[in-house]
Amino acid sequence: MNQKHQPELLSGGAMLIRALRDEGVEYVYGYPGGAVLHIYDALFQQSEVKHVLVRHEQAATHMADAYARASGRAGVVLVTSGPGATNAVTGIATAYMDSIPMVVICGQVMSHLIGDDAFQETDMLGISRPIVKHNMSVRRPEDIPAIIKKAFYIAQSGRPGPVVVDIPKDMTMPNQKFPYEYPTEVKLRSYNPNSKGHPGQIKRALATLLAAKRPVLYSGGGVILGKASEELTALAKRLNVPVTNTLMGLGAYPATDSQFIGMLGMHGTYEANQAMHHADVIFAVGARFDDRVTNATKKFCPNATIIHIDIDPASISKTISAHIPIVGLVKPVLQEMLNLLDKQGGAIDAAALGQWWQQINQWRDVHGARYEERRDVLKPQAVIEAVWRHTKGDAYVTSDVGQHQMFAAQYYKFDKPNRWINSGGLGTMGFGLPAAMGVKLHYPDAEVVCVTGEGSIQMNIQELSTCKQYGLGVKIINLNNGYLGMVKQWQDMNYDSRYSSSYMDSLPDFVKLAEAYGHVGIRVTHPDELDAALERAFAIKDKLVFLDIHVDPKEHVYPMQVPGGAMNEMFLSKTERT
Amino acid sequence: MRHIIAVLLENESGALARVVGLFAQRGYNIDSLTVAQTEDPTLSRLTLVTRGDDQVIEQITKQLHKLIEVVKVSDISESAHIERELMMVKVKALGEQREEVKRNADIFRGQIIDVSPTTYTIQIVGTSEKLEAFLEALSGTQILETVRTGVSGISRGEKSLTA
Numbered sequence: 107m108n109q110k111h112q113p114e115l116l117s118g119g120a121m122l123i124r125a126l127r128d129e130g131v132e133y134v135y136g137y138p139g140g141a142v143l144h145i146y147d148a149l150f151q152q153s154e155v156k157h158v159l160v161r162h163e164q165a166a167t168h169m170a171d172a173y174a175r176a177s178g179r180a181g182v183v184l185v186t187s188g189p190g191a192t193n194a195v196t197g198i199a200t201a202y203m204d205s206i207p208m209v210v211i212c213g214q215v216m217s218h219l220i221g222d223d224a225f226q227e228t229d230m231l232g233i234s235r236p237i238v239k240h241n242m243s244v245r246r247p248e249d250i251p252a253i254i255k256k257a258f259y260i261a262q263s264g265r266p267g268p269v270v271v272d273i274p275k276d277m278t279m280p281n282q283k284f285p286y287e288y289p290t291e292v293k294l295r296s297y298n299p300n301s302k303g304h305p306g307q308i309k310r311a312l313a314t315l316l317a318a319k320r321p322v323l324y325s326g327g328g329v330i331l332g333k334a335s336e337e338l339t340a341l342a343k344r345l346n347v348p349v350t351n352t353l354m355g356l357g358a359y360p361a362t363d364s365q366f367i368g369m370l371g372m373h374g375t376y377e378a379n380q381a382m383h384h385a386d387v388i389f390a391v392g393a394r395f396d397d398r399v400t401n402a403t404k405k406f407c408p409n410a411t412i413i414h415i416d417i418d419p420a421s422i423s424k425t426i427s428a429h430i431p432i433v434g435l436v437k438p439v440l441q442e443m444l445n446l447l448d449k450q451g452g453a454i455d456a457a458a459l460g461q462w463w464q465q466i467n468q469w470r471d472v473h474g475a476r477y478e479e480r481r482d483v484l485k486p487q488a489v490i491e492a493v494w495r496h497t498k499g500d501a502y503v504t505s506d507v508g509q510h511q512m513f514a515a516q517y518y519k520f521d522k523p524n525r526w527i528n529s530g531g532l533g534t535m536g537f538g539l540p541a542a543m544g545v546k547l548h549y550p551d552a553e554v555v556c557v558t559g560e561g562s563i564q565m566n567i568q569e570l571s572t573c574k575q576y577g578l579g580v581k582i583i584n585l586n587n588g589y590l591g592m593v594k595q596w597q598d599m600n601y602d603s604r605y606s607s608s609y610m611d612s613l614p615d616f617v618k619l620a621e622a623y624g625h626v627g628i629r630v631t632h633p634d635e636l637d638a639a640l641e642r643a644f645a646i647k648d649k650l651v652f653l654d655i656h657v658d659p660k661e662h663v664y665p666m667q668v669p670g671g672a673m674n675e676m677f678l679s680k681t682e683r684t
Numbered sequence: 685m686r687h688i689i690a691v692l693l694e695n696e697s698g699a700l701a702r703v704v705g706l707f708a709q710r711g712y713n714i715d716s717l718t719v720a721q722t723e724d725p726t727l728s729r730l731t732l733v734t735r736g737d738d739q740v741i742e743q744i745t746k747q748l749h750k751l752i753e754v755v756k757v758s759d760i761s762e763s764a765h766i767e768r769e770l771m772m773v774k775v776k777a778l779g780e781q782r783e784e785v786k787r788n789a790d791i792f793r794g795q796i797i798d799v800s801p802t803t804y805t806i807q808i809v810g811t812s813e814k815l816e817a818f819l820e821a822l823s824g825t826q827i828l829e830t831v832r833t834g835v836s837g838i839s840r841g842e843k844s845l846t847a
Binding site: 231232235239240241243294295296297418419420423424427529602 | 693701739747750
């Protein structure tokens with residue numbers, strides 16, 4: 107008997123949830139409202155896709171984003187039309203700037219009301235257009251499964267990014283049902299994102315690298331997104347080349363390895379920026395020569411031949427011209443280089459490389475990562491080092507934006523990819539706490555630390571309530587210096603210390619605030635208290651602990667590149683510069 | 685440098701807005717833009733005239749390619765091509781001016797497509813340069829209105845832009 111498969115009849119709302127399930131989605135982060143009530147009702151009637159109710163839609167986007175950063179799978183957001191959608195905009199832009207896969211489902215007013223300035227109507231396709239990889243609107247309910255499939259495919263393939271799906275309320279009517287079938291694949295004539303790289307270019311790149319005397323491997327977020335950390339490490343080891351990571355690339359190469367020369371760029375290490383400037387071959391892997399990396403492009407690495415692997419051709423030769431461009435996914439390209447090395451052998455001239463390492467180690471000795479150690483006042487760098495020790499270097503660390511972010515990037519030595527989660531491109535304050543929540547929800551047994559400051563944390567402080575509801579035991583390290591530290595640093599350096607609006611008067615008592623939300627609050631004001639406080643905090647497994655750590659308000663982040671200068675022109679402390 | 689960029693894109697609502705938005709967001713110039721459905725109703729073809737050095741034009745074509753609904757992009761001004769633009773000019777045409785305008789239109793192989801006791805409307809087709817030259821030739825005449833389609837372009841020979 108040949109029994110023909112009969113597809114189930116589902117409403118638009120139910121099809122949406124079923125499609126998410128079939129896509130393997132476990133959690134959706136969101137906030138209900140008029141235009142998405144049918145969808146929320148469909149969510150309520152099943153148990154496979156779980157919903158996390160945030161306190162502000164921005165937090166939903168950061169949760170989804172951080173889940174994606176930690177897992178490599180697209181995070182999913184569900185918000186209502188109008189203010190629900192516009193509140194999600196900052197989070198969408200954050201994901202866009204860092205190429206993070208995300209699917210954002212926005213409610214919309216009934217189709218026949220679109221364009222009438224209806225209640226809670228906003229043109230979300232128009233608003234989100236410049237900050238998405240793609241966006242789509244549902245015109246017929248029966249298209250929902252195909253549109254969701256397409257959204258995930260676009261978000262997760264090639265150079266990943268956020269995709270917005272706008273769904274008018276009448277597309278999700280509970281009484282209108284359609285046969286549901288989830289497509290197995292998507293094909294778009296206008297979008298073929300996967301490329302293994304041109305074999306000839308890969309050969310040329312390897313030959314150039316092997317002929318180098320002063321090579322630097324400069325790798326970025328693309329290595330993490332492209333899950334190519336292993337290949338990158340193997341290649342670097344094989345060739346014994348120094349490796350520097352961008353802010354987005356930290357963890358792609360183990361930071362405790364001797365070949366790692368630290369982060370590069372505006373607040374990069376002395377040795378990384380010097381090595382870049384003096385390099386004869388720069389091998390850029392999944393990095394985009396961002397202005398926070400290059401400093402003045404005209405003075406950038408004057409003697410270097412540049413090899414650049416990127417999946418996005420538009421990233422190649424955008425700000426810095428590449429001599430050997432390779433358009434392709436980082437992983438297969440690096441693998442091909444390793445294969446070639448296996449087949450043909452080859453190494454960089456040992457004498458030249460030895461000399462280069464000698465030079466780099468000398469830079470490292472002279473001005474490597476360092477800060478003034480004090481017994482009387484807590485240095486933010488010392489706090490990060492202590493957190494690193496207490497978490498055995500194995501935590502997921504999220505951060506907000508500012509000095510604390512740079513200290514965390516400089517002093518927490520990430521040995522694994524996907525562990526350092528921060529808003530690099532957009533620089534979104536308020537990212538850290540929801541990001542930590544998104545990671546903790548999916549990795550409940552992992553240690554998840556949010557490094558923040560008293561400015562940033564207050565941008566999404568309401569999420570302490572969400573943490574309570576879902577029992578998210580994240581550890582908040584609030585580096586409290588009473589100032590918007592990075593703004594203050596620039597005002598110290600460029601505005602004769604006129605602290606225009608960088609002083610945060612009337613801060614709340616963070617310990618009491620944490621307690622008010624049902625969490626544990628601990629205040630640390632002296633270096634002698636730090637270790638005991640961290641020990642206590644990390645011993646508490648099932649509760650959120652808010653550590654309000656009062657740090658030196660005078661501290662600046664160094665090194666700092668001199669504006670308009672070359673890579674290697676840096677302020678090294680308040681009194682020294684190169 | 686002036687470049688003529690031809691783009692084939694999915695004939696879907698919002699696709700054009702994406703192209704135009706890209707130019708605004710990234711600060712690229714648009715001198716002219718023309719778009720219409722092709723012989724395949726699922727595709728639109730757009731011709732865009734822009735200016736920039738080689739690096740800017742390279743970025744423009746790459747960024748256009750990145751748009752999901754863009755199927756093909758070609759800088760047709762890179763090789764042999766034909767460009768045409770259509771312009772309609774309404775001028776005051778009284779007394780001796782009527783003859784003068786008519787003569788100019790003939791010289792430029794334009795056609796007078798509308799006549800009133802006081803005006804002529806001339807249609808003229810050619811490169812943008814020719815259209816400019818015609819307007820210059822009319823400098824002694826009072827121009828009431830001009831309307832131009834923007835440039836359309838196509839490659840010479842067998843080279844063609846298809847999906």
